[in-house]
Amino acid sequence: MEKDLKEYITPPVLLILFLLGISVMIVSPVxxxxxxxxxxxxxxxxxxxxxxxxxxxxxxxxxxxxxxxxxxxxxxxxxxxxxxxxxxxxxxxxxxxxxxxxxxxxxxxxxxxxxxxxxxxxxxxxxxxxxxxxxxxxxxxxxxxxxxxxxxxxxxxxxxxxxxxxxxxxxxxxxxxxxxxxxxIPRESKDFFTRTVNSVKDVLKSIFYGHFLTSLIIGVIAAIGYSLLGYSQGVFLGVITGIFQLIPVFGPWPIYWTLAIVDLLSGNYVRVVIVLLFGFFLSLSDMYIRPALSSH
Structure with a gap:
């Protein structure tokens, strides 16, 4: 085994390993x-x-x-x-x-x-x-x-x-x-490699077409809804809602709960109820839109 290892460790191999290490050091920051x-x-x-x-x-x-x-x-x-x-x-x-x-x-x-x-x-x-x-x-x-x-x-x-x-x-x-x-890839492992690559492709398509399109749709609906409810920055709130939708832990709820608290403090109780109902509609829409897009 030691003899076989010494046969592989030749000057060209050492040069390739050295250049590979230098390349990793250069590329790692970016x-x-x-x-x-x-x-x-x-x-x-x-x-x-x-x-x-x-x-x-x-x-x-x-x-x-x-x-x-x-x-x-x-x-x-x-x-x-x-x-x-x-x-x-x-x-x-x-x-x-x-x-x-x-x-x-x-x-x-x-x-x-x-x-x-x-x-x-x-x-x-x-x-x-x-x-x-x-x-x-x-x-x-x-x-x-x-x-x-x-x-x-x-x-x-x-x-x-x-x-x-x-x-x-x-x-x-x-x-x-x-x-x-x-x-x-060895010949006997090519089928496994192909299946793995195809699975990765499916996951990436699900992310791009399911996750990002869902955020875009939720953001557009939110912008229209907030504008109709009379908020001065309805389009901006819709954009922020779409961005929060990209974050799996959050979703649209931080935006409409914040608006509801502001309306509650200012005494606009009718809009508190409406914006919360609208926010619940956005959250429920995510549960339907994302699987519908990702499944295709």
């Missing part, structure tokens, strides 16, 4: 972007193939497919940042006096809705001070996070470049990668 690029490439590849059937230039079709998929994501992120920045600037920078007046109104309404023996023992000034400090701290944390992201703009740009490059080359040469890996 490995997450490469893996994400491979997953996104699997989702974008059908669109790229359809465009290729029309244009006949593979590189151009891949580029167009990536652009068509990424543009909505960029617009969505820009919209979220613009809404949050606008609210924070208006509340904390541009119009702090108006914010204090609105906070006074909300606190007074909340106290007036309480029984007389309870409201008489509540100090409105203390509540206002605590809420103002809490909201200001949250705003400062968000602003600090945005500033930190801006300071990491170069690193983020490099990660995005690696992500786009990974998507492009995995779409273009993904079949070659698969054939390269398959060439190392």
């Amino acid at each position: 490995l997450n972007m490469v893996i994400l690029g491979a997953i996104l490439a699997y989702a974008i590849r059908p669109l790229a193939r359809k465009i290729t059937s029309k244009i006949k230039f593979k590189s151009i079709s891949i580029f167009l497919a990536v652009i068509l998929v990424m543009i909505p994501l960029v617009i969505l992120i820009a919209y979220i940042i613009s809404v949050i920045s606008g609210v924070l600037s208006e509340v904390l920078i541009v119009n702090p006096t108006g914010f204090n007046l609105n906070l006074d109104t909300i606190i007074n309404q909340m106290i007036n809705n309480l029984p007389a023996d309870v409201s008489s023992s509540i100090d409105a000034a203390t509540i206002k001070s605590s809420l103002s400090t809490f909201i200001t701290d949250i705003g400062n944390v968000i602003l600090d996070y945005i500033v930190s992201l801006a300071s990491k703009l170069l690193s983020i740009s490099v990660d995005l470049f690696i992500l786009f490059a990974s998507i492009y080359y995995f779409i273009r040469d993904g079949d070659k990668c698969y054939n390269f890996v398959e060439s190392f």
